[in-house]
Amino acid sequence: MGTLPLNYYLILSAIVFSIGVTGVLVRRNLIVVLMSIELMLNAVNLTFIAFSRFLGSMEGQVAVFFVMAVAAAEAVIGLAIVISVFRHRQSLDPQEMQLLKW
């Protein structure tokens, strides 16, 4: 089934990536923002795998492996920060987190 053109997969992941960007911009809940970031990472993973298949090289799959490891670390740290922020402010609205804003 890899006989479909590579462009199809690239455009699909571009669309999913844009949806993830919308989520990061629009949502006002830190957890959903983190989930949108996971969505963007997965769109990029799909691009890596598609190129790996169409160029016949394993480097793309190795890259996806590392992206998964880094995404797991990012989710763990991000959620720990979410818990600690919620303890301080009782709210997860990124609009209210502007202590460092000049």
Next chain:
Amino acid sequence: MDLPTLIFFTLAALLIGASLLVVFLRSVVHSAMALVAALLIIAVFFVILQAPMLGVLQVLVYAGAIMVLFLFVIMFLNLTATEPWRVAWLSFAGVSALLLGGVLAAMLTETETPADPVAATELFGSPEMLARSLFNDFVLPFEVASVLLLVAIVGAVVLAKRGS
């Protein structure tokens, strides 16, 4: 329209629908469930593209471990306040995301890409090939990734500990 094309477009429509649900559902738990669906469909795409090992890892690590962590935090915090939508900001973000998607899609349509996939062998994408490539050419990044995970574990404990 032949069968592979039909399957591709069905899965693509499901994936885009699930991604839209992640962004636009009001409830956080519903968003998380839609994200699980999107991750599973991406795992199916991995298997289609001859990366079965990564498809399995996607289901285990992403749709399994990471999403359980998300759901655990959602239940732990027990969020009740619904977030307000702001229409001006929503339309601005929608327009910019549409622009980004349009530019990316146009660029990708223009780009020269290999039309025929390289004939893949039986072994391509198997755990053996992945491990061979991982432990021959990428040993140092692999070890760095393990240190990164250790740092993440320690960091999460320190950050989330009460009274730190």
